[in-house]
Amino acid sequence: MENTQITVACHSQATYQAADPTDTRPTRARRWRGAALALGLAAALSLTACASNERPTSPTDSPGGDSLSGTINAGGSSAQTAAQEAWRAGFQSAHSSVTINYDPIGSGPGREGFAAGAYGLAGSDDAFKLADIASTEFTLCASGSGIVEVPAYISPIVVAYNLPGLSDLNLDAAVIAHIFTGQIKTWDDPAIAALNPGQTLPATAITPVHRSDKSGTTGNFTDYLSQAAPNDWTAGRTETWPQDLGGEAAEKTQGVRQAVSSAAGAVGYIDASQATGLGVAALVVDGTPVAPSAAGATRTVAASQLESGRGSADLVFAINRTPSEPGAYPLIMVSYLVACQQYTDASQAALVKAYLAWAVSASGQEAAAANAGSAALGSDPTLAARVGEAVDSIR
Amino acid sequence: MTGLDLIEVDSPVTGSTGSSLAPGRAQALWRSSQPLASTRRQRRRRIKDRAMTAALAACALIAAVPLVSLLWTTVSHGLARLDPTFFNQSMRGVAGVGGGALHAIWGSVLITLAATALAAPVGLGTALWLVECADRSRSALTSGLARAVRAVVGVTAGIPSIVAGLFVYALIALVAGPGYRSGLAGAIALAVIMTPVVESACEEVLARVPGELREGALALGAPQWRCVTSVILPTARPGVISGVLLGVSRVVGETAPLLLVAGFTDSMNLNLLDGRMASLPVYIYSQWQNKGVQAAAYDARAWTAALVLVALVLALHLTARLSARWATRKEH
Numbered sequence: 254m255e256n257t258q259i260t261v262a263c264h265s266q267a268t269y270q271a272a273d274p275t276d277t278r279p280t281r282a283r284r285w286r287g288a289a290l291a292l293g294l295a296a297a298l299s300l301t302a303c304a305s306n307e308r309p310t311s312p313t314d315s316p317g318g319d320s321l322s323g324t325i326n327a328g329g330s331s332a333q334t335a336a337q338e339a340w341r342a343g344f345q346s347a348h349s350s351v352t353i354n355y356d357p358i359g360s361g362p363g364r365e366g367f368a369a370g371a372y373g374l375a376g377s378d379d380a381f382k383l384a385d386i387a388s389t390e391f392t393l394c395a396s397g398s399g400i401v402e403v404p405a406y407i408s409p410i411v412v413a414y415n416l417p418g419l420s421d422l423n424l425d426a427a428v429i430a431h432i433f434t435g436q437i438k439t440w441d442d443p444a445i446a447a448l449n450p451g452q453t454l455p456a457t458a459i460t461p462v463h464r465s466d467k468s469g470t471t472g473n474f475t476d477y478l479s480q481a482a483p484n485d486w487t488a489g490r491t492e493t494w495p496q497d498l499g500g501e502a503a504e505k506t507q508g509v510r511q512a513v514s515s516a517a518g519a520v521g522y523i524d525a526s527q528a529t530g531l532g533v534a535a536l537v538v539d540g541t542p543v544a545p546s547a548a549g550a551t552r553t554v555a556a557s558q559l560e561s562g563r564g565s566a567d568l569v570f571a572i573n574r575t576p577s578e579p580g581a582y583p584l585i586m587v588s589y590l591v592a593c594q595q596y597t598d599a600s601q602a603a604l605v606k607a608y609l610a611w612a613v614s615a616s617g618q619e620a621a622a623a624n625a626g627s628a629a630l631g632s633d634p635t636l637a638a639r640v641g642e643a644v645d646s647i648r
Numbered sequence: 649m650t651g652l653d654l655i656e657v658d659s660p661v662t663g664s665t666g667s668s669l670a671p672g673r674a675q676a677l678w679r680s681s682q683p684l685a686s687t688r689r690q691r692r693r694r695i696k697d698r699a700m701t702a703a704l705a706a707c708a709l710i711a712a713v714p715l716v717s718l719l720w721t722t723v724s725h726g727l728a729r730l731d732p733t734f735f736n737q738s739m740r741g742v743a744g745v746g747g748g749a750l751h752a753i754w755g756s757v758l759i760t761l762a763a764t765a766l767a768a769p770v771g772l773g774t775a776l777w778l779v780e781c782a783d784r785s786r787s788a789l790t791s792g793l794a795r796a797v798r799a800v801v802g803v804t805a806g807i808p809s810i811v812a813g814l815f816v817y818a819l820i821a822l823v824a825g826p827g828y829r830s831g832l833a834g835a836i837a838l839a840v841i842m843t844p845v846v847e848s849a850c851e852e853v854l855a856r857v858p859g860e861l862r863e864g865a866l867a868l869g870a871p872q873w874r875c876v877t878s879v880i881l882p883t884a885r886p887g888v889i890s891g892v893l894l895g896v897s898r899v900v901g902e903t904a905p906l907l908l909v910a911g912f913t914d915s916m917n918l919n920l921l922d923g924r925m926a927s928l929p930v931y932i933y934s935q936w937q938n939k940g941v942q943a944a945a946y947d948a949r950a951w952t953a954a955l956v957l958v959a960l961v962l963a964l965h966l967t968a969r970l971s972a973r974w975a976t977r978k979e980h
Binding site: 263285299300301303304305306307324326331332334335338340341342343345346352354356357366369370505507526527529622623625626 | 672674735736737738740741742743744747750751753757758767776825826827829911913914915916918922924936938939940941942943
């Protein structure tokens, strides 16, 4: 604003001269402006209009033998972002005329967007509830079509803490519940000390950090607490953190990460892939501490059953948070890809089917594991077959 | 300050003694005490002056600290990925390390240009109507309307950008369905934010065009439209240009509305009308928010994009300032 006024105050006279029709000499201003314009234009032109990584590959290059083209707009779980990035990168490299976009706006909005027709595919940390499937009109699905839900992203959630100098920490569900409900207030609490014999724990106050937004991570975290320590955690499974419990709130995974890494004594729960640089607690299961790992997550999935009463292409796990198998890490999230079983648009169906098939394939799972630190779906042949059948049923 | 000091130094009558009359003596004593008191007062004033100057200079320094720190942080973090790849690749097919922001740079340029094409004529037109028509009209209705328009422009200038984004989102969702995203929608949202900026800048410029120029043109028999196109607009042109540039630099860093209505994509898209279009601010946001395991690569891309964006905004500001200075120079 200030600029403008100066300009104005100084200017009127000046341009009055410049506007004199008898004066045809280029004024200094005009020359300068011309030069600036030329410079800007040169800068703009030096930006090529074609990205060097987007040169179309010849059809023989692509393993898909390429008949696919078009766009999938997908959205949902923010936990899946890095995995989606890996799937997208692989798929788009193989199919040069396919574009896939993924909006990591959260599982709830992703499911709503899918139902409303904004997304042709949703990523969700929570499957649709059976009642919702019956009552929802899925805009992009043909009438009478069911939906396909396949597990595609399995990842450990870690309890991350910031205690300089303390690299090993064991916690169990009851202690975590007490920390997050504010009953355990300092790190040298006897309950924590009992799980960590031989460790010198500091008297630092504990700052529990939770997600302020509705989140699948919170859902899985509270599900773990309510199954593994039902007497200590009474709030049940919830995607929205219970407000009356207190603690510090932070938005999304990066917010929690930031909050934990900036305050000594802070502790929070985040996706394992995002915990680099923070202390990560091992969970005590049946008296044995289990550090979070992809293999441990896979074991928990193996010990869990699919929910009953769902359609044959609706593969949803009821995660067993108290697995008896040794080495199973129970605080995990299983995130799903949600699609129509029958689309009204056949070309969208072909795209979604191909993309889903790649995402759940062994190489797709490997790509996700490399970029997102997730666990592969596992080698259970029955599960792999059922997932394959579900994807194959997309029309 | 200097003027006051001089008066103080000059005025006291020094060395007057002798009068035995009490009042006179008192007066003389008072006078003889003057030089001392005056230097003391002078010193006090000088100290106050220095202190205030220092305090104000400190304020100016404090105001500059965030800018310098911001520039330093952005440059020091952003240099790592300031390589040719960043400017000739998109993020298509990239997971983890590598990739660039060409698609986002193009998106920002195209969306901002389209927003300018929408906002500049409307803003300038509104300003012209207010200054050249409404303010000179004798009709009560017109001046009432002008007051209303000014009020609306003032309010629009204050609405948060996310609200502008939501407005356009709601508008477009009504017409094109909920999943629709496009560069043009982003441009419309930015134009909503930009129009009042351009309008108030242009209004100031137009109002300062000397009345004599108008009168001269009209006296020579020019109709009003000719007066506007041949006299007023050329006179106000540099001011209008810098107003528009200020509007552009106001919107080029907007994230929220673009996130809502232009969306994000990994791939190049040069078509404003069809499909999602990335932009630099949204690129920064998504790189920071959605990191994979190799988080450093995402951070580095975000910083470099921030550096490019800051450079862009500074360049625009500089152009606006320079265009003002060029016009000033011609006067001398």
